[in-house]
Amino acid sequence: MRRKVIVDSDTATDDTIAILLSSALFDLVGVSIVAGNVNFQDQVNNALFTLEYIGRDDVPVYIGYDRPILGQWRTVEEVHGKWGMSGWRVSPNRKKPEKEHAVDAILRLSKEYEGELEIMAISPLTNLAQAYLRDNGLTKRVKKVWIMGGAFTRGNTTPLAEFNFWVDPEAAKIVLNAGFEVTIVPWEVTEKYGVIYENEWEEIGKLGSRLSEFFVRSNKALLEFSKLQGNLGSVHPDSLTVYLAYNNQAILEERKLKVDIELCSLSRGGMLVDWYNREHNSIVVLKADRERFKTALLDVLSSF
Numbered sequence: 276m277r278r279k280v281i282v283d284s285d286t287a288t289d290d291t292i293a294i295l296l297s298s299a300l301f302d303l304v305g306v307s308i309v310a311g312n313v314n315f316q317d318q319v320n321n322a323l324f325t326l327e328y329i330g331r332d333d334v335p336v337y338i339g340y341d342r343p344i345l346g347q348w349r350t351v352e353e354v355h356g357k358w359g360m361s362g363w364r365v366s367p368n369r370k371k372p373e374k375e376h377a378v379d380a381i382l383r384l385s386k387e388y389e390g391e392l393e394i395m396a397i398s399p400l401t402n403l404a405q406a407y408l409r410d411n412g413l414t415k416r417v418k419k420v421w422i423m424g425g426a427f428t429r430g431n432t433t434p435l436a437e438f439n440f441w442v443d444p445e446a447a448k449i450v451l452n453a454g455f456e457v458t459i460v461p462w463e464v465t466e467k468y469g470v471i472y473e474n475e476w477e478e479i480g481k482l483g484s485r486l487s488e489f490f491v492r493s494n495k496a497l498l499e500f501s502k503l504q505g506n507l508g509s510v511h512p513d514s515l516t517v518y519l520a521y522n523n524q525a526i527l528e529e530r531k532l533k534v535d536i537e538l539c540s541l542s543r544g545g546m547l548v549d550w551y552n553r554e555h556n557s558i559v560v561l562k563a564d565r566e567r568f569k570t571a572l573l574d575v576l577s578s579f
C-alpha cells in the first residue's frame with residue numbers, strides 16, 4: 276500500500292518537482308501552501324498548475340499561512356526566476372484551492388490517517404507549528420515529519436541560516452521541540468547529493484516527455500542561480516528530501532542529534548546541533564546516494 280503524505284510547500288521551481296515526485300512515489304493526499312519562496316498567490320498558482328499538468332486535479336490544495344509567525348522575511352525571486360517558475364507564466368485552467376484552511380486540513384487528515392500520515396515539510400514550518408499549537412495531539416498522530424531545512428555552517432540566506440529556517444525560525448523551533456518523529460535534510464547535504472549536473476540537464480532535455488519539458492521550463496532559473504552559488508548543476512533540496520523519505524536505502528549516513536534554532540540578531544534562523552549525543556530530537560541526514568536520486572528523478576521524468 277502506498278504511504279500517505281502531505282506536501283507542505285512554498286511552491287516554486289524545485290517544489291514543483293517535489294510535488295511531482297510525491298505524486299509518483301506516494302499516495303499524495305494534499306498539498307498545503309505556506310509563505311516562503313515567492314509571492315503567495317504565485318505559489319498557489321504554481322501548485323495548482325503543477326497538479327493539473329500531471330493530471331492530478333484530484334489532489335486538494337489547501338491555503339495556509341501567508342506570513343511567518345513573527346519575523347519579517349523576503350521572497351527569493353532571484354533564486355526561482357519570475358513568478359517562481361523561471362519566467363514561465365503558468366495559470367491553472369480548472370483547479371481551485373479548497374476552502375478549508377491548511378491547518379484544519381492537516382489536523383483532519385492526521386485523524387483520518389492516524390499513525391500513517393507523513394508530512395513532507397519542504398518549506399518554512401509555519402503551517403505545521405500552527406497546527407501543533409492548535410492541537411498538540413498532532414505529534415502522536417503523524418507518523419513522521421521529513422524536514423528540508425537548516426545549514427550546519429554554510430547558510431544560503433545569511434552566513435548561518437538556511438532559507439526555510441530563516442523565514443520562520445520561531446515555527447522551526449516550535450516544530451523541532453514538539454516531539455514529532457523528525458528527519459532533517461540540511462542544506463549542505465542537498466548541495467552535495469541533490470545536484471543535477473549540467474550534462475544531466477541535457478539528458479533530461481532529450482527525454483522529450485511532457486514531464487521533462489516541465490522540469491526544464493520550470494527549473495532553469497534554479498540552474499542558473501545554483502551555478503552562481505558555485506555548484507556544477509541545479510540544487511534540488513526539496514526533491515531530494517522527498518526521494519530520501521521514499522527510499523531510506525539512499526540515506527547513506529544519518530545521526531540522532533539534538534537540533535535547535537537560533538532566534539536572535541545575526542544568527543537568527545541558524546541551526547544549533549549538539550554533536551555529543553547528550554540527547555536527541557531529530558535524525559539528521561549526513562550523506563545520501565546522489566546517483567540513486569538522479570536515476571529515480573529521470574525515471575519519473577521519462578514516465579510521460
Ligand SMILES: O=c1[nH]cnc2c1ncn2[C@@H]1O[C@H](CO)[C@@H](O)[C@H]1O
Nearest residue numbers: 354397398423431437438439512513
Ligand atoms: O538557493 C537556493 N537553492 C535552492 N533552494 C532554495 C534556495 N533558496 C531558497 N530555497 C528554498 O528554500 C529551501 C532551501 O534552502 C528549499 O525548500 C527551496 O524551496
